Amino acid sequence: MGDKPIWEQIGSSFVQHYYQLFDTDRTQLGSIYIDASCLTWEGQQFQGKAAIVEKLSSLPFTKIAHSITAQDHQPTPDSCILSMVVGQLKADDDPIMGFHQSFILKNINEAWVCTNDMFRLALHNFG
Amino acid sequence: MSLTVDFRTQVDQSCRYSEEFINIYYECMDKKRRNLKRLYLDKATLVWNGNAVTGQEALGEFFESLPSSEFQVQTLDCQPVHEQATQGQTTLLVVAAGSVKFEGNKQRFFNQNFLLTAQASPNSDQPVWKIASDCFRFQDWAN
Numbered sequence: 001m002g003d004k005p006i007w008e009q010i011g012s013s014f015v016q017h018y019y020q021l022f023d024t025d026r027t028q029l030g031s032i033y034i035d036a037s038c039l040t041w042e043g044q045q046f047q048g049k050a051a052i053v054e055k056l057s058s059l060p061f062t063k064i065a066h067s068i069t070a071q072d073h074q075p076t077p078d079s080c081i082l083s084m085v086v087g088q089l090k091a092d093d094d095p096i097m098g099f100h101q102s103f104i105l106k107n108i109n110e111a112w113v114c115t116n117d118m119f120r121l122a123l124h125n126f127g
Numbered sequence: 128m129s130l131t132v133d134f135r136t137q138v139d140q141s142c143r144y145s146e147e148f149i150n151i152y153y154e155c156m157d158k159k160r161r162n163l164k165r166l167y168l169d170k171a172t173l174v175w176n177g178n179a180v181t182g183q184e185a186l187g188e189f190f191e192s193l194p195s196s197e198f199q200v201q202t203l204d205c206q207p208v209h210e211q212a213t214q215g216q217t218t219l220l221v222v223a224a225g226s227v228k229f230e231g232n233k234q235r236f237f238n239q240n241f242l243l244t245a246q247a248s249p250n251s252d253q254p255v256w257k258i259a260s261d262c263f264r265f266q267d268w269a270n
Contacts, residue, residue: 038206078218100222116220
């Protein structure tokens with residue numbers, strides 16, 4: 001791990017933490033957002049920790065498991081980290097679906113938080 | 128309500144800018160590849176399926192090395208990046224997804240995200256958007 005750039009170490013640690021939390025108890029995800037955070041979930045916009053947690057908590061499934069296919073992390077000119085995740089998920093008894101998610105991570109008061117989050121299922125039946 | 132009124136306006140404006148930019152970007156990619164590097168900042172970084180390319184000149188060479196393409200964007204999402212995260216600079220996060228066919232290859236699905244930053248334009252009160260960071264991935268998996 002030591003030979004990876006610091007932004008990759010931080011980004012991949014964040015991603016691991018995020019999906020572990022999401023898969024076990026997504027009501028606890030509030031700790032990674034701030035009141036200025038934005039979430040776009042399947043095209044629907046939410047702003048602020050409370051609105052984001054409410055949305056994620058109310059998603060219509062009980063069980064979910066994410067599997068990460070690839071993740072990329074880049075430093076931005078202003079010391080943030082831009083992270084992109086591609087993978088698959090399985091919710092309850094639904095078929096496995098692809099997804100992609102993008103995050104901007106910012107260090108505020110010695111903690112890395114998510115200021116921007118965008119999620120889409122990769123359904124690929126665009127007809 | 129999920130968004131405040133002021134923020135809703137900001138999001139709507141950001142989405143308009145993003146849509147215009149994305150139309151230009153993929154048209155350039157498909158038809159005017161030589162001009163594509165101009166849409167990037169001098170020190171911009173692209174991560175293409177895990178491989179990093181940095182700087183306008185290197186980006187130009189990289190794009191020229193790709194086969195000709197036909198991109199179709201099916202979903203486009205955009206958010207203004209909060210000033211707390213960008214030291215007051217106007218920045219947008221844009222995520223595009225869809226399909227692409229590179230010449231000699233089968234059609235594949237892709238995701239691409241851009242961090243766009245506003246540059247002052249000498250000829251207009253509208254900002255000129257440039258790419259600071261770009262990340263591209265094919266979305267392939269075994270079904």
